[in-house]
Amino acid sequence: MFYREAGDYKVSYQQDSQTFPIKFDRYRYFLVMAVAFLVVPFFVNDYWANAILLPFLIYSIAAIGLNILVGYCGQVSLGTGGFMAVGAYACYKLMTAFPEVSMFVHVLLSGGITALVCVAFGLPSLRIKGFYLAVATLAAQFFLVWLFNRVPWFYNYSASGQINAPERDVFGVIVTGPNAPAWATYLFSLIFLTVCAIVARNLTRGTVGRSWMAIRDMDIAAEIIGVNPLKAKLSAFGVSGFFIGISGALFFAVYLGAVEVGEAFGITKSFLVLFMVIIGGLGSIFGSFAGAAFLVLLPVVLKVVGVDLLGWPTDIVAHFQLVIVGALIIVFLIAEPHGIAQLWRVAKEKLRLWPFPH
Amino acid sequence: MKDMDDSSVTEDGRTIGGVVMEMKNITLRFGGVVAIKDISFDIREGEIRAIIGPNGAGKSSMLNVISGFYVPQEGDVWFRGSKRPAMRPYEVARQGIARTFQNIALFDGMSVLDNVMTGRLNYMKTNIFQQALWRGRAEAEETENREVVERIIDFLEIQAIRKTPVARLPYGLKKRVELARALAAEPKLLLLDEPMAGMNVEEKEDMSRFILDANDEFGTTIALIEHDMGVVMDLSDRVVVMDYGKKIGDGTPDEVRNNQAVIDAYLGVSHD
Numbered sequence: 001m002f003y004r005e006a007g008d009y010k011v012s013y014q015q016d017s018q019t020f021p022i023k024f025d026r027y028r029y030f031l032v033m034a035v036a037f038l039v040v041p042f043f044v045n046d047y048w049a050n051a052i053l054l055p056f057l058i059y060s061i062a063a064i065g066l067n068i069l070v071g072y073c074g075q076v077s078l079g080t081g082g083f084m085a086v087g088a089y090a091c092y093k094l095m096t097a098f099p100e101v102s103m104f105v106h107v108l109l110s111g112g113i114t115a116l117v118c119v120a121f122g123l124p125s126l127r128i129k130g131f132y133l134a135v136a137t138l139a140a141q142f143f144l145v146w147l148f149n150r151v152p153w154f155y156n157y158s159a160s161g162q163i164n165a166p167e168r169d170v171f172g173v174i175v176t177g178p179n180a181p182a183w184a185t186y187l188f189s190l191i192f193l194t195v196c197a198i199v200a201r202n203l204t205r206g207t208v209g210r211s212w213m214a215i216r217d218m219d220i221a222a223e224i225i226g227v228n229p230l231k232a233k234l235s236a237f238g239v240s241g242f243f244i245g246i247s248g249a250l251f252f253a254v255y256l257g258a259v260e261v262g263e264a265f266g267i268t269k270s271f272l273v274l275f276m277v278i279i280g281g282l283g284s285i286f287g288s289f290a291g292a293a294f295l296v297l298l299p300v301v302l303k304v305v306g307v308d309l310l311g312w313p314t315d316i317v318a319h320f321q322l323v324i325v326g327a328l329i330i331v332f333l334i335a336e337p338h339g340i341a342q343l344w345r346v347a348k349e350k351l352r353l354w355p356f357p358h
Numbered sequence: 359m360k361d362m363d364d365s366s367v368t369e370d371g372r373t374i375g376g377v378v379m380e381m382k383n384i385t386l387r388f389g390g391v392v393a394i395k396d397i398s399f400d401i402r403e404g405e406i407r408a409i410i411g412p413n414g415a416g417k418s419s420m421l422n423v424i425s426g427f428y429v430p431q432e433g434d435v436w437f438r439g440s441k442r443p444a445m446r447p448y449e450v451a452r453q454g455i456a457r458t459f460q461n462i463a464l465f466d467g468m469s470v471l472d473n474v475m476t477g478r479l480n481y482m483k484t485n486i487f488q489q490a491l492w493r494g495r496a497e498a499e500e501t502e503n504r505e506v507v508e509r510i511i512d513f514l515e516i517q518a519i520r521k522t523p524v525a526r527l528p529y530g531l532k533k534r535v536e537l538a539r540a541l542a543a544e545p546k547l548l549l550l551d552e553p554m555a556g557m558n559v560e561e562k563e564d565m566s567r568f569i570l571d572a573n574d575e576f577g578t579t580i581a582l583i584e585h586d587m588g589v590v591m592d593l594s595d596r597v598v599v600m601d602y603g604k605k606i607g608d609g610t611p612d613e614v615r616n617n618q619a620v621i622d623a624y625l626g627v628s629h630d
Contacts, residue, residue, distance in 0.1 A: 013504040014497060202492035206500055207482040214465050214476050221463035224425055225539065226451030226480045235486055283467065 005352070019201050036190060041183040049182035054255045056296045057189040058247050063276040063288035064200045065243025070274070071282035072204055073236035074216030075125050079118075079137035081269035082144035083241055085261050086114045087248025089154050092163040095176075095253065096156060103168045103175050107192065107249045114245020115238045117144075122237030126230055129219075141270055148261040162260050165253040176253045185254045192250060196243050200285050203239060212236050213283070275325065279332050281341025290340040298325065368595060375403030377436075378579050379424065379547055384433035386419055393419040394430065395603040401547065406573055407581045408590045410614075411600035412623060417583045418460060420600070421549050424581070425457050426450030438546070452480050454546035458536045458553060460583075466525040470535050473524055474510060477542030478503040507542050513575070514538045514568055530561040534568070541572055548572070550582035554589055562586065566593060591615065599623070 008023050010016045020026040044053060062084060069077050090110040094101070121140040125133050148154050155163050167177030174180045175188045203209050211232040214222035223229050252259045259265070272295065280291020299321050306317035336342055366374050379401040386394040394416045401407045409417045422428040424435065426447040435442045437453060456477065464473050481503055484496045511517055514534050519527060524535055533553065540548055553569065554562045566589055572578050584590050590597065591611040599607035599614055601623040607614050614620055 013501045013508075017497075017500060017504070199490045202490050202496070203486070206489045206492065206496055207479060207484070208486055208489045210468070210472055210476050211479060213468050213472070217465035217467050218463050220427075221459065222465070222476075224427060224447045224451060224457060224463075225476060226448050226543070227476070228446075228448050239486070 017205060019198075019205070033194070037187070041187055044182050044186050046182050049186050050255070051300055052296060053186055054189055056293055057186070057193045058250045058255055059273065059276060059292040059296060060289050061193050061196050061250070062244050062247035062273045063280060063292045064196055064285060065240045065247065066273050067277045067280075067282065067285070067288045068200060068204070068212070068243070069236050069240035070277055071284065071287070072209060072216065073212040073233060073240075074129075074219075075122070075233060075236060076130065076134040077137040077240070078134050078267070078270050078274065079121060079140035079144070080244055080273045081265040081267060082141040083114050083118055083121075083244040084248030084251060084269060085144055085148055085265035086117045086241075087111065087245030088252035088259055088265065089148050089163065089261075090114065090245065091249035091253050092156075092165070093154070095166055095168055099166070099168070103170045103188070103253070106168070107246055107253070110249035111242040111245040114248065115241040118237045118241025118244070119234050122234055122241075125233050125237070138267075141267055145261050145265060160260075162258055163252065164258045165256075168253070176257070178257065180254070189250050189254055192246055196246065197285060197289075200239075200243070204285065208232075208235060216283075275329055279328060279339050281339030282337070284339070284341035286344065287339050287341030290344070294340065295325070372404060372574065374405045374595065377401070378403045378438060379581075380436040381420075381424070382434045382436060384420075384423060384430045384435070386416075386423060386428055386430045392603050394423070394600075396433075397600070397603075397605045398433075399598045399605065399608055401579060401581055402596075403579055404573070404577050405579060405595040406569070406593055407579075408594035408597045409581065409583050409600065410585070410587070410590055410597060411606075414602075415600040416603040417600055418551060421457065421551050421581070421583060424547075425455055425549055451543070454543075455549065456540040456543040456545035456547075457549035458533075458540050458551060460551040460555065462529075462532045462536055464524045464532055464536055464539070467523070469521050469523055470516060470527070470538075471507070471511075471520045473535055474507045474520075474538045474542050475503065477510075477539040478507060480543060481506075506544070510538050510542050513541070513571070530557055530564075533557070533561075533565065537565075537568060537572075541576070541578070544576070545578060548578050548580045550580060550584075552583050552585065554584060554586055562589060569593060 005022045005024070010021065015021070020029050040053075062080060066077065066080050069075050087110045090113040091106050094106040094109055095103075098106075121137060124136040128136065149161065155161055158164075165176045167174055167179060169175060170188065173184045175184050204212070211222070211227045214225070214227050215229060215232045219229060222232075248265070252264070256264060276291035276295050277288065278291070279294055280289070281287025302317055302321050302324070306312045306320065307314055332339055368374060377400045381400070382398050384394055384397050385392070397420070409420060411417050419428060423430050426445055426449070429444060437455075465476065468476075482499060484499050488494065488496045511520055514537065516531065516534055516538060519531065524532060527535065537550070537553065550569070554565050557565065569580060569582070570593065573580055582594070594611060596609060597607070597611055597614045598605060599617070599620045606619040606623055607617040609617070
């Protein structure tokens with residue numbers, strides 16, 4: 001009904017391979033971007049930024065990163081929390097060592113450092129796959145958290161063992177520390193998310209993405225037609241690590257401000273991001289957004305409905321959340337392994353013909 | 359052994375050039391099982407070379423040796439005039455050898471177009487940073503290769519399904535998409551592992567036409583394994599016959615048809 005592609009002719013291969021081939025999608029994308037960049041910053045307050053927008057933006061980056069590795073390249077990873085911690089600690093060390101450098105540089109460098117660490121932990125993927133690789137990345141998770149706990153150099157020998165984000169700015173606007181205004185932290189994270197999403201899309205629609213997907217779908221055939229498995233797998237680990245590192249840096253510096261590694265970047269974080277990817281849709285950038293939005297919004301909605309409207313005790317609502325997420329994972333794995341993104345695709349296909357299905 | 363350069367013209371007017379690939383005394387063992395035993399043969403430029411034999415004769419193993427998936431214990435593979443060193447399958451692909459598989463090995467999660475585009479991987483030179491930027495070199499390269507792929511799609515008459523995920527396609531079309539992916543690589547040598555297995559007569563006729571056309575139009579050298587004798591005898595210029603890992607015949611279809619060892623292998627020998 002509201003979704004038409006008839007009359008939308010493409011006359012070149014560039015037009016056919018653009019991000020949003022359908023005019024309607026393209027306009028909607030521009031509209032969303034305009035609202036996100038030009039409207040929301042004027043209305044955002046601390047509650048909205050901290051409860052919903054910042055976690056959504058930052059988890060989306062992490063989910064895109066993990067989706068590249070798991071959804072596009074088919075390499076299971078349970079080390080997301082550990083890799084986010086690498087990003088956070090890299091960012092902390094850079095922030096304290098070079099206070100005068102812009103936060104943009106720090107976050108990007110943290111991503112780069114995490115990419116290198118991720119590639120190193122991706123080396124076992126050349127030999128093992130599936131469950132065994134999952135266990136290898138799980139080792140990365142525990143090792144990295146242990147490392148950041150036990151080596152005082154990483155937290156600058158502070159007595160508490162925590163890291164605290166000092167106040168840093170971008171072109172004079174404070175984006176970290178307790179005095180950062182909500183709109184600044186929001187815009188800062190949004191810029192990173194936008195760039196990451198565009199880069200992810202560019203990579204996945206081209207040669208690199210096709211060699212990742214070839215490895216995912218049938219690795220032996222991929223190698224015989226000319227995919228270098230070493231290059232494909234390690235580049236997926238690298239790109240994934242870059243995004244996850246950025247999200248870890250933002251999570252620490254912009255969102256939380258103070259971090260204790262075991263608490264903020266434990267194994268639960270790895271599972272949370274993995275659930276986002278599964279519920280949102282493996283192998284879909286849109287799915288990463290959908291999964292992140294779903295799992296960020298779910299606790300907020302449950303709290304509003306359960307505690308505020310129905311007057312239930314807080315702990316019962318918190319437990320309910322676990323039950324619901326668990327049930328949803330099972331339902332999605334059985335009924336729709338491709339997640340919300342697939343539901344959305346099916347809905348679109350139906351809507352193309354609605355209300356006259358023939 | 360024939361001279362490298364001598365070329366001949368077939369009765370239907372195609373030119374067969376010098377030797378492209380030569381297998382010299384190949385022996386392949388899996389533990390105690392000898393899959394291929396001391397086999398030598400050559401493939402000449404522009405010809406259609408068939409490898410036939412009863413089940414378990416070692417034909418697919420032979421193809422896997424050519425495509426670098428198996429490394430033979432003894433013997434050498436000579437490709438385009440030089441001995442091929444030990445290399446990984448993707449390096450062999452980069453040298454210009456493409457293949458299809460007996461059990462379709464398409465990438466199920468991708469569309470037909472993307473599957474065929476993977477055949478062009480070896481022509482993609484942009485690095486990951488240019489790809490991330492997309493505008494400029496990466497986009498231009500994508501478009502150039504897309505044009506080649508569209509010609510192949512056109513050639514194999516699969517335009518209507520180019521955006522369909524391959525998992526949704528019927529068997530015969532999947533086989534055709536796999537051929538498209540191999541042809542997209544513009545191979546110097548194309549290996550087809552039972553391209554017509556499980557097809558009905560009409561599909562076999564289509565496939566035979568595509569194989570002949572590819573050979574005719576692009577001059578592709580083709581080595582194929584096939585069980586349908588009618589097809590093999592009609593398509594191929596020369597035939598290698600294998601049985602229990604040994605070569606029992608080699609020559610034109612007519613020579614092979616009248617070879618007593620070949621007849622024995624296919625029909626059995628009486629033991630009285």
